[in-house]
Amino acid sequence: MSKVKAVLFDLDGTLLDTAADMGAALNNVLGDEGRAPLGIEVARALASHGSRGLLEHAYGPEFHTRKSELRKAFLDHYANAIAVNTTLFPGVAELLGELATAQIAVAIVTNKPKDLTEQLVPYYPELAAIQVRVSGDTLAVAKPHPDPILHAADALGFAAHECWYVGDAERDIVAGRAAGMRTVLARYGYIGAEEQPESWAADYEIQQPLQLLEHLRNHHI
Structure with missing residues (x-):
């Protein structure tokens, strides 16, 4: 070769x-809706799948009916704290x-x-x-x-x-x-x-x- x-x-x-900051963005979305946060191990397993993978895991079938709304909320939180950890x-x-x-x-x-x-x-x-x-x-x-x-x-x-x-x-x-x-x-x-x-x-x-x-x-x- x-x-x-x-x-x-x-x-x-x-x-x-990037898992910690992506996980934090997900937990901020969940927290905004009064939902329980997910652990960092979840973010580490799913971070390569981006916002879709994280949100789909957290919301299940609900994600597909709220995709645009949830993705925007995630990306807004992530952009506001993109390089903290x-x-x-x-x-x-x-x-x-x-x-x-x-x-x-x-x-x-x-x-x-x-x-x-x-x-x-x-x-x-x-x-x-x-x-x-x-x-x-x-x-x-x-x-x-x-x-x-x-x-x-x-x-x-x-x-x-x-x-x-x-x-x-x-x-x-x-x-x-x-x-x-x-x-x-x-x-x-x-x-x-x-x-x-x-x-x-x-x-x-x-x-x-x-x-x-x-x-x-x-x-x-």
């Missing part, structure tokens, strides 16, 4: 640990530094809405330096469709086979495979107990961010 030219990353659950996963800063040293390009491809992505990323200088950022509404489709990942690769100036995609959700692996990239499952991310990531057929798995370097070195970075 030729040298890897670029690594594309999911955001929530891969680069940033959100942090880079341990090792991410070092990983990005090593990739820069190896002259491997990076991009972010997330299903998070663009306005929230662009509000959040500047809090973290290591991420703000990543110029190619594709959000869930950048194109007409989002992951698991491969187009957002291909769009990012094109913006970087590389073919899909020269890129790897790293994410923590099934949609990430599906999208990466459909795009023709090597895929890496971030096992440290937001994977629910009921999910079966071994069936997602990622090319590689990592238990923490810096493990990515071991796989890349096998491909002559």
Whole structure:
């Protein structure tokens, strides 16, 4: 295999640990209606599924009849406290530094809405330096469709086979495979107990961010 030219990353659950702030937004929505809050473990299991996953879990069938209202309430609360307890996963800063040293390009491809992505990323200088950022509404489709990942690769100036995609959700692996990239499952991310990531057929798995370097070195970075 030729040298890897670029690594594309999911955001929530891969680069940033956003579960606490997303869980707080959900609990604020519940609190506004006099409902009991949910624990952080719920947010950690569902954060990769965004506002829909969190609200659907909390509201069940009611979510589908109040979708627009509940999603707006969630996004308003989240935007008002988007980076209170959100942090880079341990090792991410070092990983990005090593990739820069190896002259491997990076991009972010997330299903998070663009306005929230662009509000959040500047809090973290290591991420703000990543110029190619594709959000869930950048194109007409989002992951698991491969187009957002291909769009990012094109913006970087590389073919899909020269890129790897790293994410923590099934949609990430599906999208990466459909795009023709090597895929890496971030096992440290937001994977629910009921999910079966071994069936997602990622090319590689990592238990923490810096493990990515071991796989890349096998491909002559």
